[in-house]
Amino acid sequence: MVKAIAVTVLLTAVAVAGISQHFWVGKKRAMIDGMTERRLSQFEALSSAHAAVVFVGDSITEGGLWSEWLSGMNVINRGISGNTTQDILNRMHQIVSVKPDKLFLMIGVNDLNKQLGVEVALRNYTTLFDLIDSQLPHTEVYIQSVLPVNALWPLIDNTHIPTLNAALVRHADERGYQYIDLHLAFADAEGALKSDLSNDGIHLLAPGYRLWRSKIVELL
Numbered sequence: 001m002v003k004a005i006a007v008t009v010l011l012t013a014v015a016v017a018g019i020s021q022h023f024w025v026g027k028k029r030a031m032i033d034g035m036t037e038r039r040l041s042q043f044e045a046l047s048s049a050h051a052a053v054v055f056v057g058d059s060i061t062e063g064g065l066w067s068e069w070l071s072g073m074n075v076i077n078r079g080i081s082g083n084t085t086q087d088i089l090n091r092m093h094q095i096v097s098v099k100p101d102k103l104f105l106m107i108g109v110n111d112l113n114k115q116l117g118v119e120v121a122l123r124n125y126t127t128l129f130d131l132i133d134s135q136l137p138h139t140e141v142y143i144q145s146v147l148p149v150n151a152l153w154p155l156i157d158n159t160h161i162p163t164l165n166a167a168l169v170r171h172a173d174e175r176g177y178q179y180i181d182l183h184l185a186f187a188d189a190e191g192a193l194k195s196d197l198s199n200d201g202i203h204l205l206a207p208g209y210r211l212w213r214s215k216i217v218e219l220l
């Protein structure tokens with residue numbers, strides 16, 4: 001009887017834990033969706049303002065205080081946390097509308113984080129760059145490499161990042177874009193993100209943004 005009760009209690013605890021985990025996963029997803037909507041609504045409201053320089057990407061781009069790192073320049077940040085290549089395609093109209101003189105793009109790592117597959121990212125790169133070519137013919141396009149991660153980041157390793165970067169190099173060569181190899185500067189001797197540039201293995205601290213700035217400032 002005691003053993004049966006113990007098993008029942010254990011199974012109940014496991015079930016409750018599962019429900020709790022599901023609840024918090026859903027809660028986190030709703031929070032991320034809410035933050036994305038708030039940024040998108042602002043981008044839509046500001047879509048008529050011309051920008052000399054626009055940064056486009058995911059949370060790595062979003063995290064940069066670009067108007068301060070590049071003070072005195074007309075620069076806007078169009079990064080959104082969690083964005084994939086498809087997400088950028090879905091909101092490109094907001095980027096096209098500001099008719100930037102220069103566009104700096106970094107995207108692709110979340111296609112890997114979300115296990116969408118390298119092939120999806122590669123297909124979307126082609127569609128994205130076709131769209132840029134047709135709708136922003138006078139914009140100077142700078143394609144920035146996908147950065148490495150390190151062992152602190154639990155979702156992925158660096159296995160597929162070189163494939164994405166090789167595709168970006170190819171597109172840049174074919175389309176007359178400038179490819180910026182940030183990966184080389186951000187990687188340590190083992191090819192992982194340098195430990196002093198991040199506190200979670202993927203997102204950047206101030207030294208990372210300072211390094212990034214040093215690699216692009218002469219292009220501005």
